[in-house]
Amino acid sequence: xxxxxxxxxxxxxSLGERATINCKSSQSVLYNSNNKNYLAWYQQKxxxxxxxxxxxxxxxxxxxxxxxxxxxxxxxxxxxxxxLQAEDVAVYYCQQYFTTPWTFGQGTKVQIK
Amino acid sequence: xxxLVESGGGxxxxxxxxxxxxxxxxxxxSSYWMSWVRQAPGKGxxxxxxxxxxxxxxxxxxSVKGRVTIxxxxxxxxxxxxxxxxxxxxTAVYYCARHTNAWDYWGQGTLVTVSS
Numbered sequence: 583x584x585x586x587x588x589x590x591x592x593x594x595x596s597l598g599e600r601a602t603i604n605c606k607s608s609q610s611v612l613y614n615s616n617n618k619n620y621l622a623w624y625q626q627k628x629x630x631x632x633x634x635x636x637x638x639x640x641x642x643x644x645x646x647x648x649x650x651x652x653x654x655x656x657x658x659x660x661x662x663x664x665x666l667q668a669e670d671v672a673v674y675y676c677q678q679y680f681t682t683p684w685t686f687g688q689g690t691k692v693q694i695k
Numbered sequence: 696x697x698x699l700v701e702s703g704g705g706x707x708x709x710x711x712x713x714x715x716x717x718x719x720x721x722x723x724x725s726s727y728w729m730s731w732v733r734q735a736p737g738k739g740x741x742x743x744x745x746x747x748x749x750x751x752x753x754x755x756x757x758s759v760k761g762r763v764t765i766x767x768x769x770x771x772x773x774x775x776x777x778x779x780x781x782x783x784x785x786t787a788v789y790y791c792a793r794h795t796n797a798w799d800y801w802g803q804g805t806l807v808t809v810s811s
Contacts, residue, residue, distance in 0.1 A: 622797035624740075631790050631801035632740065638796060675740055679797055683756045684730075684742040 704805030
């Protein structure tokens with residue numbers, strides 16, 4: 583199984599400041615034949631289902647604010663919130679869909695400092 | 696508008712069985728892979744099972760193999776999860792989710808509690 587490890591487990595950022603979440607996979611999720619990274623990011627607020635933010639490691643889902651961006655390739659990935667807003671308080675998960683079992687990181691809780 | 700509505704959760708005794716349902720609307724259900732994903736209280740997300748648009752390809756996480764069956768009825772726009780021999784560790788909110796490039800739509804979930 584591919585193990586996804588996020589860091590940090592939690593972070594507190596001031597409003598308007600940058601938040602950065604890292605995700606590392608135990609093996610590459612880059613499919614060489616199409617040069618795509620099978621990596622997604624989700625946001626989950628309390629009492630709600632997860633919401634897709636980013637897929638193919640860096641493609642923003644329709645309707646997602648452009649302050650959210652994804653980067654990385656192979657085994658190392660980053661989700662960046664360029665200017666944290668109050669509504670961004672949530673838990674964020676990375677997920678690989680390269681191979682079954684599809685697996686998630688343990689989650690990173692983002693709070694306001 | 697895409698909607699996924701789960702039902703069928705509840706309190707079940709250890710060793711019991713349950714059938715979860717997911718009613719889909721607002722899209723061509725028969726064209727999409729569909730999954731079940733669960734989340735234990737206060738914990739992270741765990742993919743449980745998925746099936747292809749025709750229902751003839753099915754995949755399961757090892758922890759549920761032999762106890763869980765995913766199925767679908769495209770005529771009824773519905774996805775199902777039959778769970779047998781329930782254990783305390785199966786206690787979770789169970790979500791159905793639609794696949795495109797990743798999981799782009801999720802239901803609100805149905806809570807399954809396994810307890811005596």
